[in-house]
Amino acid sequence: MKSFFLLTSLAACALAQRMHIQAPTPGQTVSGNGTVTVELEQDPSLGPMRQTSVLIAIASCYDVCDQPDQWSPGTIVYNGGFDPEWNTSAPEKGHYQDFQVQLPGLQPGPIVFQVAHQYQVGGAELQPVFDYATVLVNVV
Numbered sequence: 001m002k003s004f005f006l007l008t009s010l011a012a013c014a015l016a017q018r019m020h021i022q023a024p025t026p027g028q029t030v031s032g033n034g035t036v037t038v039e040l041e042q043d044p045s046l047g048p049m050r051q052t053s054v055l056i057a058i059a060s061c062y063d064v065c066d067q068p069d070q071w072s073p074g075t076i077v078y079n080g081g082f083d084p085e086w087n088t089s090a091p092e093k094g095h096y097q098d099f100q101v102q103l104p105g106l107q108p109g110p111i112v113f114q115v116a117h118q119y120q121v122g123g124a125e126l127q128p129v130f131d132y133a134t135v136l137v138n139v140v
């Protein structure tokens with residue numbers, strides 16, 4: 001039983017080292033030609049971690065928002081470095097970075113923000129890993 005608990009806690013630690021989209025929030029309304037703050041938070045790592053990059057894309061998803069395999073290719077609004085930092089004025093946010101992204105004049109309706117994240121974690125040697133998150137918002 002002890003090893004079972006050890007394994008589950010190791011799995012929980014691995015799961016906890018993800019990036020999360022803190023903004024926009026699910027269901028938030030945005031202007032189709034406005035600027036949106038995308039806030040990405042990185043869970044603390046118990047071991048060595050090195051950031052590689054994030055890619056932020058948006059796609060209208062119409063009536064297939066709950067079927068990711070039906071989504072159109074997204075428009076890339078950011079592709080570059082990720083440097084999540086601790087902000088002493090906002091400790092509840094953990095390690096995060098804000099990106100201001102300009103929407104390209106989207107029609108009203110549901111859109112999905114998709115964020116792909118590459119980074120490296122490990123012990124003695126760093127391994128490249130990937131995670132991914134999405135959030136659905138409404139263009140009005």
Ligand SMILES: *[C@@H]1O[C@H](CO)[C@@H](O)[C@H](O)[C@H]1NC(C)=O
Nearest residue numbers: 031032033034105106108140
């Ligand atoms: C932005 O979108 C709104 C709503 O579609 C529209 O009324 C407005 O003219 C647009 N502004 C610009 C600068 O394109």
Ligand SMILES: *[C@@H]1O[C@H](CO)[C@@H](O)[C@H](O)[C@H]1NC(C)=O
Nearest residue numbers: 085086087088089090091098
């Ligand atoms: C830190 O958080 C405060 C309060 O939310 C904010 O005003 C400030 O811009 C943040 N600083 C950075 C570097 O993001």
